[in-house]
Amino acid sequence: MLVTGEAGMLGSRAARAARDRHKVTGTYLGKAPGMDGVEEVRMDITDREDVFEVVRKAEPDYILHTAAMTDVDACEREQDKAMLVNGMGTENLAMAAREMGAGIIYVSTDYVFDGERKEGAYAEYEAVNPLSAYGRSKLRGEVGVRVCKNWAVARVSVLYGWNSPSQHANFVTWAIGKLMKGEKISLLTDQFTSPTLLENCADALVRMAEARADGVYNACGRSCVSRHAFGMQIAETFGLDGKLISESTSDGMKWLAKRPARACLSVRKIEEEIGAKMMTTEEGLRFMKGQLDMGNAEGWSL
Numbered sequence: 089m090l091v092t093g094e095a096g097m098l099g100s101r102a103a104r105a106a107r108d109r110h111k112v113t114g115t116y117l118g119k120a121p122g123m124d125g126v127e128e129v130r131m132d133i134t135d136r137e138d139v140f141e142v143v144r145k146a147e148p149d150y151i152l153h154t155a156a157m158t159d160v161d162a163c164e165r166e167q168d169k170a171m172l173v174n175g176m177g178t179e180n181l182a183m184a185a186r187e188m189g190a191g192i193i194y195v196s197t198d199y200v201f202d203g204e205r206k207e208g209a210y211a212e213y214e215a216v217n218p219l220s221a222y223g224r225s226k227l228r229g230e231v232g233v234r235v236c237k238n239w240a241v242a243r244v245s246v247l248y249g250w251n252s253p254s255q256h257a258n259f260v261t262w263a264i265g266k267l268m269k270g271e272k273i274s275l276l277t278d279q280f281t282s283p284t285l286l287e288n289c290a291d292a293l294v295r296m297a298e299a300r301a302d303g304v305y306n307a308c309g310r311s312c313v314s315r316h317a318f319g320m321q322i323a324e325t326f327g328l329d330g331k332l333i334s335e336s337t338s339d340g341m342k343w344l345a346k347r348p349a350r351a352c353l354s355v356r357k358i359e360e361e362i363g364a365k366m367m368t369t370e371e372g373l374r375f376m377k378g379q380l381d382m383g384n385a386e387g388w389s390l
């Protein structure tokens with residue numbers, strides 16, 4: 089398997105999940121992550137020649153494509169770059185996969201939806217309508233991936249788990265960091281997502297490849313929670329002071345890019361067809377607590 093974005097949060101977990109059962113090549117853009125049991129190679133997904141060269145050499149059966157420009161506001165500022173990396177970068181990989189007769193799984197996002205839904209969770213077949221340049225560029229990737237015959241899309245949402253010092257913080261590690269220092273945080277009561285534990289998602293991606301999954305899947309957590317409710321669960325799980333958390337609403341946010349209000353995703357299809365078991369936020373946070381207790385939390389201690 090070829091895992092793109094091996095230095096990233098999800099890519100590192102995907103490479104780790106895949107290496108137990110498969111020969112894995114991981115690609116990075118900046119610095120080689122140095123993971124045991126993974127062959128590492130530099131590749132810029134926006135450079136088509138580079139992509140073909142790397143894919144030809146690695147000869148993968150499957151590409152797990154997690155690399156992306158992931159900063160939503162930066163994508164709004166640099167829309168051409170976002171489209172190039174997330175859209176055309178994905179198409180480059182899909183073309184190389186097609187040439188090699190490989191399959192490709194492209195990690196996409198809940199931000200392809202406008203989040204106008206009032207209740208429930210989006211199924212895979214529902215109409216997309218991204219509100220941001222990030223969402224549009226990821227949707228362009230969903231189109232580009234189809235130039236490969238064996239394609240699948242795995243939509244995820246608010247990834248969380250212990251981040252290593254070289255990886256960016258995620259909502260959970262950000263909240264833990266603040267609450268640990270006794271700092272107050274204000275969390276939205278009107279933005280709902282399906283937070284996705286990194287290890288759970290990585291396992292689902294490998295299962296999708298092994299099952300030769302075909303088409304669009306939601307590969308996120310099974311809960312639909314507001315940021316505030318999730319924050320309260322974090323405080324409770326890690327024994328931190330929930331009284332430091334206050335409520336706020338999105339109309340007070342100074343975001344550059346618009347975010348969907350309710351972008352929860354249904355996991356019924358991936359569970360029924362692939363046999364992946366997607367975790368609730370309670371289960372995911374308990375998993376992280378277990379890693380912490382075992383000293384297996386990327387250097388984190390509370």
Ligand SMILES: NC(=O)c1ccc[n+]([C@@H]2O[C@H](COP(=O)([O-])OP(=O)(O)OC[C@H]3O[C@@H](n4cnc5c(N)ncnc54)[C@H](OP(=O)(O)O)[C@@H]3O)[C@@H](O)[C@H]2O)c1
Nearest residue numbers: 093095096097098116117118132133155156158197246247
């Ligand atoms: N984070 C979330 O909450 C979230 C939510 C929904 C969907 N997603 C999707 O999930 C996937 C993983 O997200 P993540 O947060 O784990 O990502 P991440 O930690 O930001 O890592 C992304 C990786 O992409 C690589 N990359 C960026 N530009 C590249 C280029 N031109 N060529 C090759 N590699 C490049 C970077 O490599 P280097 O580090 O080596 O420079 C980086 O490690 C992405 O597709 C993202 O769109 C994420």
